[in-house]
Amino acid sequence: MKRVGLCILLIFFVALTTYYYPKIQRTYEPSLRLHRLPPTLALSVSSFGNKQLMSTLIFYNTEFYFGEKVGFRKETPELKLIYDALNKATDLDPYNMDCYYFAQGTLSWIKPAIPVLNRLLIKGFKYRPWDWYLPFFIGANYYFQLKDPINAAKYTKAAARLNPRSPLLATLAARMLYQGNQTQAGIIYLKSLIRETANPLFLKKFEKRLNALEVIFSLEKGIERYEKKFGKSPQLIGDLIGGHIIKKVPPDPYGGIFYIGKDGRVHTTSKLAEGWRKNDSHSDIIVKKGVPKRSSEKEGGVP
Amino acid sequence: MRSIIVLAITTFKGGVRDRLLQGLILVGLLLIASTAVFSSFSMRQPVEVAINYGLSVIHILSIIMTLFFGLNLISRELDSKENHFVLTQPIPRSSYILGKYGGFFLNILAIITILGLFCIIGLLLMTAGAKGSIPFPWVKFLAALLGILISCAILGAVILLFTSVATSSIFPFLMSCAIYAIGENTQTVRRYIASGMVGKDFPPVFRLLTDIIYYLFPNFALFDFKAYAIYGLPLSGKLLLVSIAYGTMYAAVCLFFAVILFERRDIS
Numbered sequence: 339m340k341r342v343g344l345c346i347l348l349i350f351f352v353a354l355t356t357y358y359y360p361k362i363q364r365t366y367e368p369s370l371r372l373h374r375l376p377p378t379l380a381l382s383v384s385s386f387g388n389k390q391l392m393s394t395l396i397f398y399n400t401e402f403y404f405g406e407k408v409g410f411r412k413e414t415p416e417l418k419l420i421y422d423a424l425n426k427a428t429d430l431d432p433y434n435m436d437c438y439y440f441a442q443g444t445l446s447w448i449k450p451a452i453p454v455l456n457r458l459l460i461k462g463f464k465y466r467p468w469d470w471y472l473p474f475f476i477g478a479n480y481y482f483q484l485k486d487p488i489n490a491a492k493y494t495k496a497a498a499r500l501n502p503r504s505p506l507l508a509t510l511a512a513r514m515l516y517q518g519n520q521t522q523a524g525i526i527y528l529k530s531l532i533r534e535t536a537n538p539l540f541l542k543k544f545e546k547r548l549n550a551l552e553v554i555f556s557l558e559k560g561i562e563r564y565e566k567k568f569g570k571s572p573q574l575i576g577d578l579i580g581g582h583i584i585k586k587v588p589p590d591p592y593g594g595i596f597y598i599g600k601d602g603r604v605h606t607t608s609k610l611a612e613g614w615r616k617n618d619s620h621s622d623i624i625v626k627k628g629v630p631k632r633s634s635e636k637e638g639g640v641p
Numbered sequence: 642m643r644s645i646i647v648l649a650i651t652t653f654k655g656g657v658r659d660r661l662l663q664g665l666i667l668v669g670l671l672l673i674a675s676t677a678v679f680s681s682f683s684m685r686q687p688v689e690v691a692i693n694y695g696l697s698v699i700h701i702l703s704i705i706m707t708l709f710f711g712l713n714l715i716s717r718e719l720d721s722k723e724n725h726f727v728l729t730q731p732i733p734r735s736s737y738i739l740g741k742y743g744g745f746f747l748n749i750l751a752i753i754t755i756l757g758l759f760c761i762i763g764l765l766l767m768t769a770g771a772k773g774s775i776p777f778p779w780v781k782f783l784a785a786l787l788g789i790l791i792s793c794a795i796l797g798a799v800i801l802l803f804t805s806v807a808t809s810s811i812f813p814f815l816m817s818c819a820i821y822a823i824g825e826n827t828q829t830v831r832r833y834i835a836s837g838m839v840g841k842d843f844p845p846v847f848r849l850l851t852d853i854i855y856y857l858f859p860n861f862a863l864f865d866f867k868a869y870a871i872y873g874l875p876l877s878g879k880l881l882l883v884s885i886a887y888g889t890m891y892a893a894v895c896l897f898f899a900v901i902l903f904e905r906r907d908i909s
Contacts, residue, residue: 379829379830379833382826382829383826383829383830386701386704386821386822386825386826387700387792387825387861387862387865388697388700388701388867390693390697390867390868390871391693391694391697394683394690394693394694398682401682401684402682431868433868433871433872433874434686435685435686435689436683436684436685436686436690439684439685440684471685536684537684
């Protein structure tokens with residue numbers, strides 16, 4: 339009887355600590371770090387002939403780190419170390435598509451990272467010349483981030499050649515060649531990514547960006563209709579409502595406010611950036627009827 | 642010849658009854674069963690990751706089994722004087738060594754076949770549900786298994802070579818582990834030095850030493866066909882044939898010296 343009581347007591351304490359430790363752990367545990375990996379030669383030697391498995395394990399470690407850091411802890415990940423890990427993983431196994439896909443998903447949003455990211459993707463394309471995703475990613479990075487439509491078209495055409503079943507790629511490449519409507523090109527690009535992705539974190543990001551671009555695209559079409567109807571360009575977004583072109587200005591999913599820039603294109607005060615707050619970088623903009631009176635906006639409307 | 646076959650079959654049966662091998666096979670089966678879980682974290686290539694995982698598990702377990710089973714062949718029998726009964730029979734010592742090696746080879750072949758079959762079943766179940774992935778590369782998968790078998794065959798012959806001269810089982814075990822580690826990486830290190838990344842200050846003596854090691858020790862990287870199976874890369878028949886020829890010859894040379902050394906050994 340004593341033993342049964344002791345057993346119940348022990349189980350009770352285990353249950354109690356199991357209930358409480360996650361809360362205490364989250365309060366006191368240090369910031370999650372991705373450790374710098376040893377040189378590729380050391381990794382290769384220590385894999386004992388299983389370089390592909392080592393590459394996959396490095397990728398999983400990076401993936402789990404990113405998931406916990408961004409999805410669970412809501413912290414900013416160490417992108418330089420993510421790149422370092424993915425670069426070493428692809429040195430071990432240059433065919434590892436997961437690494438290239440993950441690198442594109444995490445690093446393509448940061449403009450200064452694009453040159454190294456493209457170098458990584460070009461390495462992948464050298465080893466996977468049959469894979470249309472890699473030139474597609476490289477082309478998209480050149481186009482949307484580096485504003486280099488010539489190189490963008492070169493790689494997107496390579497992607498279209500490798501994936502002739504997708505008319506979207508050919509359309510995108512053509513648009514890049516003519517440096518046409520960047521918003522529509524962005525919508526095509528994001529729709530392709532959404533269709534193929536299974537990662538919920540990426541999917542959320544892509545869908546949010548797509549939503550914003552579709553709104554911008556509809557406003558740009560509205561401007562075109564306004565110009566046809568009145569023979570002049572609208573000065574304010576509100577003019578589209580006044581001219582009965584649109585009923586209301588749709589909200590920016592990133593929390594910004596749409597306005598018409600000096601170039602006549604639709605911009606937003608959020609710059610389509612994650613984490614933008616009205617009182618942060620744009621506190622000097624006086625907003626009236628959804629239109630800023632003064633703006634230092636030079637870019638926007640592109641993914 | 643008959644004595645070799647009889648000894649090979651007896652060794653094979655002894656190996657099948659070995660609990661260590663049975664346990665390792667069980668671990669291998671569990672690991673292969675976990676293939677689906679392991680590959681589910683892949684973003685773009687779950688089937689490729691599954692093949693990678695399955696082949697790597699087979700590779701690692703086969704090498705472990707080769708090391709332990711190879712040591713059990715003669716070394717432990719000599720330690721416990723179990724083989725004195727066989728050696729007192731009118732059987733040449735060369736037949737004893739070759740028979741033991743034949744039994745070892747059959748055991749490793751059986752292990753790789755069983756693990757390979759379970760791996761194939763797991764992969765077939767996975768590829769049936771996967772969309773837009775590569776078709777299963779049967780020939781290359783079998784080539785990868787053959788590469789693992791050749792690696793194990795060479796390592797087994799190396800173990801026999803050291804066992805035939807060693808007085809305890811620790812020495813052949815350590816030497817075989819060292820030779821496997823060197824043989825698995827000698828190509829990588831030599832290519833790294835040849836790439837020029839080591840700089841001009843790299844001593845030429847080390848470069849020469851690396852070359853000697855590269856040619857003297859077995860190059861296990863030559864038998865690594867896993868990348869071909871994982872990504873369906875084109876595999877040259879010539880490369881496969883050269884690898885098989887190199888592996889067979891290397892194992893034959895090791896066995897030749899093992900026989901010579903064992904014949905001169907004073908068992909009593």
